[in-house]
Amino acid sequence: MKQTRRSFLRRSAAAATGLAAVAAALSPLRELEEGQMPDLEGFLQKHYKEMSEEEMVRALERIEARVEKDYGVRAQVSDVRAQDGVEFVYALNxxxxxxxxxxxxxxxxxxxxxxxxxxxxxxVLEMPRGTLDLEKGNHHYDHPTVPDDDHYYLPVQCHQCANPPCTKVCPVEATWTEPDGITVIDYDWCIGCRYCEAACPYWxxxxxxxxxxxxxxxxxxxxxxxxxxxxxxGVMEKCxxxxxxxxxxxxxxxxxVCPVGARKFxxxxxxxxxxxxxxxxxRVFVLKEEAxxxxxxxxxxxxxYAAGGGPEPGGAPNHSLPADDVPKGSAPAGSGEHGEHGEGG
Amino acid sequence: MIPDSRSSSAAPGEDRTIDVPSPEPASSGGANRAPDGTQRGPGFFVAFCLLATALWILGTGGASNVVPDLGGTPSFDRAQLTTASPRTPLAHPPQLFLNGFERSCEDCHATFEPGERAAAARSESERVQHVDIVISHGRNDRCLGCHHADDRNSLSLLDGTPIRFDAAEQLCRECHGLVGRDWEAGTHGRTHGSWRTGSPEQSRLTCTECHDPHSPAFPRIAPLPGPNTLRLPPPSERPPHSAEPLWPRSAIEASRVNDASRGPH
Known part of the structure; x- marks a missing residue:
């Protein structure tokens, strides 16, 4: 076939366009800092569950090297497996x-x-006494000292569900529940689509x-x-x-670290x-049981129980005293919210 | 730069296709090109648009590297993250430093006559010694409610049985039965070391390792900094739902001005 000037220009223009398009598609890589590009072995790393022991050892070495490079810290990275006969549960008072x-x-x-x-x-949600409506919770509270008399405090973190919505929506199975009940993420497998973030009812x-x-x-x-x-x-993480x-x-x-011993594990x-x-x-409950x-x-x-036998009045000034030791007549103004408990008893 | 030379060499080609009215139909254009020459001009035009877009992306790719101020956690004293127990456990017998000497309680109290010992059961306003101790323990506001009347190196159960200071929980649970039961079961109080039941590393703090026996209420403390969510102001400053846009209109206008000055992206 004869090569004309026109066909040459046409082909070279098409080739230049293609090259430029590829370069443009790869251009986000230019924003990576020096040394952030995964090496070939890291790029070909398998899913956590599919790695052999030897591959895991090499993966851990790669992580240690990366941590030393990025943060200047010599880290000990391990792969701790779940134990038989153990299912972890958390309780918060x-x-x-x-x-x-x-x-x-x-x-x-x-x-x-x-x-x-x-x-x-x-x-940590600061909740008005007398409700479990999470929409009323405020995590920006900023009192000089806590606890505030009119509120109780509801810390929320991963609930490690036995029927987790987050793992079901993951399109690449980068997150799953381990045999001991902990839902984990393979950070090297996650694609960062954030579906799990949207699926989790507990934020x-x-x-x-x-x-x-x-x-x-x-x-x-x-x-x-x-x-x-x-x-x-660009990846998800969680408790x-x-x-x-x-x-x-x-x-x-x-x-x-909990100074009051409210947390049990x-x-x-x-x-x-x-x-x-x-x-x-x-008396135990879970959040959003209906989910x-x-x-x-x-x-x-x-x-x-208060001295009168009824429920403790709202806004007891002290969390640690038994109710019958609470000074009488010092119920704060906040107890008006719970009308019927405010007086009498 | 290489992309520049490409674009300059390709530009005359574009002009030529527009100038020349299709002299040789489909001779070298490739199989995917329509045989009639009229398609060629727009085809090249699309190709060069793509090329220009690609070059533009390449040229401005670095601009999106600008990282805004992401805020962060306000600094706080990291010593507050201690995992140590709040108080040291009571020693038996309790030791105190007086005039540079280590003394036990009985070193002084043994010199009192029995009658004077009984008089020590004073209320706070009548106290003449140990006035630094603040008693805020509800109705239990007399020294001898817990301390033994005849042996100040011991505590006393309700029936007068002396017990050691490091076994104070026996005394506490005579009044605080529910909490004592919870503590025994591990549902009240702090457990350190391990979650494994019976593990040698596991230890359970006693009453006086958290609570000051003279004023056992846990003191109020300052909270550590709240979250910096970068998204929403605190609820008190947020407009009500559905009445107004989440952000004030002025903030939206300001962000538009900023976007315009930064150029399209």
């Missing part, structure tokens, strides 16, 4: 929680969440809009593949009950465990 947010920040410190933009797994999932920013001195070097290793940009700690028998960071299959006792003996998510996160109250 609403009669004790004072809303101090220690759990929120201990969680951030333990799990290497991004500091800016800020990512937190626990949201428990967070998206990394940017590469997490963590000050070097605050990076927790004890990491695991499924929990607190630093996440790449994992600190599985790098709890699968080794320790307690989650949010529980350890344990193995529900152990009849002597604290959480089992709570489920058996306390049929079957949470493994339970809230409970203490039985406390």
């Amino acid at each position: 609403l009669s004790r929680c004072i809303g101090c947010r220690r759990c929120v920040h201990a969680c951030v410190a333990e799990n290497n969440q991004s500091r800016a933009p800020e990512i937190q797994y626990i949201r 428990a999932r967070r998206f990394n809009f940017t590469k997490p920013e963590i000050p070097k001195e605050e990076v927790n070097p004890r990491m695991s593949y499924l929990s607190n290793r630093p996440r790449p940009s 994992t009950f600190c599985l790098h700690k709890t699968r080794n028998g320790e307690l989650p960071a949010c529980l350890e 344990g193995n529900v299959l152990d009849p002597e465990s604290e959480v089992r006792k709570i489920l058996e003996k306390k 049929n998510t079957l949470p493994r996160f339970f809230y409970y109250f203490d039985e406390r």
Whole structure:
């Protein structure tokens, strides 16, 4: 076929267009910082459940190298597996929680969440007494001291559901529930579509809009593949009950820091465990029971009755005193909200 | 730059196709091109539009790298994230420093006559010693409600049985039975170390490791900083639902001005 000037120009123009289109499609890669491009082996890394032991060892080495490069910290990254005969359950005593947010920040410190933009797994809702309407909750409360007399505090985090909506919507099966009840994410498999964030009724999932920013001195070097290793940009993350700690028998960071002992954690299959006792003996409820998510996160109250035998008046000035020790006549103005309990008794 | 040279070399080709009215139909245009020459001009035009778009994306790709101020958590004293128990456990017998010497309670109280010992059961306003101790324990506002009348190195159960200071929970649960039962079952109080029942690492704090026995209410404390959600103002500053747009109109206008100055993206 004869090559004319016209056909040559036409072909070269088409080729240039194609090349430019490919370059444009790849141009987001230019925004990656130096060294953020995955190497070939990392690019070909398999799904967490399909990796052999050897492949997992190499994956953990890659993560350690990446953490050292990005944050200048020599980390110990492990892959802790679920134990047989263990199903983790969390219980939170609403009669004790004072809303101090220690759990929120201990969680951030333990799990290497991004500091800016800020990512937190626990949201402490300040709720008006007498309602469980989450729409009335406020997580921006800013009193000089807590607890506030007219409110109670409802910390919400991942409920590790037995019937989780979040894992069902994942188009790539990057998130699933482990045998011990913890719902986890393979951060290297997640495509960042955020379907799970929309599906979760408890606002428990967070998206990394940017590469997490963590000050070097605050990076927790004890990491695991499924929990607190630093996440790449563009993937989801969530509470994992600190599985790098709890699968080794320790307690989650949010529980350890709780100054009032409102948080309880344990193995529900152990009849002597604290959480089992709570489920058996306390008045327990779950959030949004009608969603049929079957949470493994339970809230409970203490039985406390006022001297008159009726329910405790709203706005008891003190969370830790038995009700009959509350000074009489000092019920704060907030008790008007609960009309019938305000006076008498 | 290479893209520039490409676009300049391709530009004359575009002119030529428009100028020349289809001299050789479908000789070298490829199978996917329509045989009549009239399609050629628009085809090239589309191709060059794509090329120009691609070049423009390449040229401005770096502009989207601008990261806005993402805020972050206000700083706070990280020592507040302690996992230690709030109070040190009571020692038996309690030790106190007086004039530089370590003393036990009985070192002084043994010198009192029995009659004076009984007089020590004073209310707060009548106290002449230990006035630094604030008693805020409900109705239990007398020293001898818990301390033993005859042996100040011990506590006293309701029936007068002396008990050690480090076994104070036996005394507490004589009044606080429900909480005592909960504490025994592990449903009240703090557990440290491990969730494994019976594990040697597991320890359960006693009453006085959290509560000051003289004023056992847990003190109010300052909360740590709230979330920086970057999205919504606090509810008190939000307009009611459906009445107004979530953001004030002025903020929307301001963001439009900013977008215009930044150029399309």
